[in-house]
Amino acid sequence: MKKPMLPMVICIFFFSMTLLAFKTSFLQTQLQASIARGKIVYTARCLTCHQVDGGGVQNMNPPLIKTKWVLGDKSQLIQIILKGSNTGVTIDDIEYHNVMASHKDLSDLQIADVLTYVRNSFGNKAKAVTEAEVKAERAK
């Protein structure tokens, strides 16, 4: 008797699709959870200077909206949270001078969350920052 190949292929196909969908939705849920936790950290630590809309403050605190600092190199971004910054930055020819304190007392997960939140808020869209990435940067 000939095995019914076609139904089996269809079965496997749908099964993998379901798995993939589950995986995507699982990652999506994870991302959303990280963003939600990150917002709490942002509100407690970042909001005063960078403001509710991430737009920063004229000549003092830089905006977090679509800048290379936020969307670019994760390593540099994580290091700013860990070490703070007292050099000032220039964005679109405007200098932002204020000192940023170190936030190394936050956990690796909290830093990953807040950066994931910032990279996915205020019109930003960039990959999540993981706890492992923060851990690696802290060890440097």
Place this chain on the structure above:
Amino acid sequence: MRQLFSKSLYAILMFCVVSLYACANDSNGDSTKKDETNADDVTLKLPSGFRAVVFADNLGGARHLAVNVNGDVYVKLSRLKNGNGIIRLRDTNGDGKAEDISGFGNFPGTGIAIKKGFLYASTDEEVYRFKLDANNNIVNPDKPEKIVTGLLSRHEHEAKAIELDNDGNLYVNIGAYSNSCQMEDRQKGSMGMKPCPILDSAGGIWQFKSDKLNQTYGDGNRYATGLRNVVGLNWNTSTNTLFVMQHGRDQLHDLFPDMYSTKENAELPAECMYELHKGSNCGWPYIYYDQIQHKKILAPEYGGDGRKTAGEDAQDPVVAFPGHLAPNGLLFYTGTQFPEKYKNGAFVVFHGSWNRAPEPQEGYFVVFVPFKNGKPSGNWEVFADGFSGGPEFTASGRAKHRPCGIAQAPDGSIYISDDSKGTIWKISYAGK
């Protein structure tokens, strides 16, 4: 052929649109009387009888300004515009607007003042002066004299606001390069350094000679200390003393969340006006003034809890305004154009807050404090409002204009500068 036809059609259409637009603008031209009271995007709210005219616009970061005896207005820019850090505005036909606009001084900064035939202007490290000739022109715009040099500027409170008295002295604010002299600046829970080492070279007003070249710290003296940062300052000719507006400390809640709620953080501490004398101490960083308790409170970095009082040796403020409004300009009115109640009173220009978040931001206005015999004689009131563009722009802190400097014209009008877009308003009293 067809393409040519459609191109011509397009050209004709564009012509019509442009002509219509021009006509529309032209017809507006007849009614600019109304528009004169606005920068194109905001309308200032003033007490009855007062009128604001846009004297100049789009200058960029217009910080402080000074008016010469002939009415020329000099504006100091925080960023160079076409290579110039100072803009001269001259109203050649007396219509209340500047027609003759020119620039010089290839350095950015905040401070500017005119005294005894010299224009003084500062960078974040130096003070220069330019000689004015008998026709009220700058003698040598490319070669100012360097009066003060080598002042500290470290990424916080860098602006060197300046003022002169009538006895040959120059006063320079050297802001503290710190929020509250914590061991780690703006670090949650970090305690204060005691004594605060910043006070040796910053966090006060320094006094220099107005005519001696290349002075630095050793040539000047620390006239007043314990002032975190001063941007608005003015010599009061009725008391013959220097009055200053201090920018109070930030982030009580962020740094000490167990002691201060976000609401308390928004209101505290007061933005204080002080009358200075040689040797004045206003208490920063050890204390701050709480305008609700009417007390000098020990800063949490130095063991305070929001209630413990301290600073018995520190001066009390002359006026205490709500927190974080950022007073950037101060003027004691000596003109005769405004009604009697304004004589010798103080106009304070509030740049607007950022440190009230997550509570709504406030400020972006000019207030008036009546004075009698050198002391406040009544409550402060808002004099000019609407710079931000409306309550929603004030609340978000995304103000269209941020008022910064103030100066009085020979005819008794006042000028207000905006360092966001660089609008200069002239405010006059037209009568009832």
